[in-house]
Amino acid sequence: MVAVARAAVRTLRRDRTTRRGLYPRLVAHHAARRRLAETPVPPRAPFARRVGLALWWLLYAAGLVAVLAAAALAGPPGRKTAYLRAEDAMPVATTAAVVGVVLLGVVLVLRTPRGGGTPLAATTLGMTTGGLVLLLVGYRLVVGTGDDRGVTADQLRTWIPPAVLAVLALVAVTVRVDRTRRRTPDEVPAGAGRRDQERHLRRRAAELATTAPARPAAEVTAEWHGRLDRLERQGVDPRTTAQARTMTPAAWLVHTFDDGDRDVTGILE
Template sequence: MKPVVRLSGDDDAVRAIGREAVDVLRARPQVASALFARLWSLHQRRRAFVARAAAQPVSSAPGVPRMAGSTGYRAVWGVLLGVGLTAALVTAVMFGPSDRKNAFLDPGVAVAVALVAGVVAIPFLLVVLLLRTPDAQSARAAETLAILVGLVCAGLLVFRLVAGVDDGRGLSSADLSWWAPMTAVVVLLLIGIAIRSDVVRRSAASREGRVPAAGSRGDDLRQMRRDAEWAASAQTDAPSKASWVAKLDALGDHVDPAATAQARTMTPAAWLAWMSYDGEIEISGVVPRP
């Protein structure tokens, strides 16, 4: 593809020359009507493309590295979550049903470990719940892990509330009286983390859905370039060339001399094509609507 032509002069100068180009092309109505329709289509697509690019956050643009502070925050947040989840799981399994794995575990040791783990789990999970979730990827991982650990903790809590302490392990009702509320608080915190992470994940997915993929943007840009080149290649006959030069001469010092000098090297169709491609210069009032 040919390089994009950037028109000289401010918007008023470009539009003033554009109006003269339209007058020249109107001498050939059949050619002009098709050209003007293509120019309006190009202009509207290009304006939408430029607006999307301006609205897209810099952090989501491809190829932009994340800030070091963001990486550090994500690491700290991940450690807090990992410690909280591990402690929550330990708190729950220490009061699990009697089986081959814990049949020989001293009840006093199990109770002590569960108490320490619960004291660690609650503040860590609370901090994670209150802190900002770093990104969508972290949110997906946190949601999945919180649900899995939460199901284990909730299941063991329900089991112990139903079965009580009469399972041969030697646990006492006094142990259950503090363990059950502690585990219930842990489950509530895990539910909160899962819900908040789900909101962050869905919000990020919605934003990604509104921003066109990089490949799609590239295809749109190439097609707009081709349309601009097609419009710029429209032939100009001898009478139209003479009329174009005369109109540029008549503009004199009323517009930027650099703009008129550039226009002399271009055809009227080429000037209108690259004016429409610009995306920020308004062509209404210059190019007739189809």
């Protein structure tokens, strides 16, 4: 592993720009990995925090389902609504909209969980659901009673206020969780949980592995493979060199420095 890493360094020796951009970040990444490896595994999150996270997701998911149901039940005619009469669907849609407003209102009051991928997942889910809801609600607002669903003017007047409020609540929640996602720093703070630190380091390693050399890629690859051939003749395990051939020199260095328990002293010299 170390011998192959030294070969990668020799391959990149003429790429001054690559070395200046990559090597300091490799050293910092390995130091972060070592600190994490030396940190005792913390106890699980307090029970109250886990319950709070589960409750937040339950309310959020139920609110999304309620708003989506309110929009879908009042949506355009189709196979799924062919046997559902408007006189049955619209009261349920109105009730679902009210439930959605209440649930998402509670979510707005609660603090949005940070870390663990919650803001990103919640934002993605909210935007996907919101786009579909806007299309369905927009259709009913534009068409009104003008299609063959049989929606009456009274049913429409009863449905519109809670449906619009439900859409506004969904937009407000989505904006809030997206703001939380944007405020989550890219660099994980020292007090972050171990899982968040692991996730951040994996993401940073993947980014570093994509570092492209300043020289033409074909030239770098030819030199890299030539050095690997010489290592094989010197007795390096062919399985290691075979794995290295599937990676660029920069990616192999990242692979080496991503292990906090490995001694990387002098490799970059």
